[in-house]
Amino acid sequence: MRGALHWLFPHPLLTILLAVVWSLLQSAFTPGMFVFGVILGIVIPKITSPWWPDAPRSFRITRMIPYVLLVLWDIIVANIQVAWIVLTRPNDKLRPTWVVIPLELRRPEAITILAGTITLTPGTISADLSNEGHSLLVHTLDTDDPEGVRDEIKRRYERRLKEIFL
DSSP: OHHHHHHHOSSHHHHHHHHHHHHHHSSSOOHHHHHHHHHHHHHHHHHHGGGSOOOOSOBOHHHHHHHHHHHHHHHHHHHHHHHHHHHHSOGGGOOOEEEEEEOOOOOHHHHHHHHHHHHHSTTEEEEEEOTTSSEEEEEESSOSOHHHHHHHHIIIIIHHHHHHBO
């Protein structure tokens, strides 16, 4: 029975997520749109499953929840900081900088989440991953301490991702 369920739902959490997100994106919740969301939630993972890497061997969801809350908080704070910079500082006073972040992470899923986290946080953007996957190039809008930015990313995000993806 497990084989049949896995065949129908190769990524069950994605199926649920797609159905819920589809329902939330509709202007009004209707049973028909929910059923359509469930159908999308089944079909999309089924069609794309041949291109998915193997599932993470160990993933701690209990550690992911605080990480998501931390990132949401950092996004709010960074929005305020960037708004303040844009409103109060002339362009010639900005100090944009490229920062290389050496990575201890090796799992592609963890590196992708780190790069996404950096890009989601206003004022920073992940620009490139080295060929070997051992460093990430990040652009910052304004800093006078590139080493501090590097250390902050490693301390706040990479360290936690290492705990989430064993």
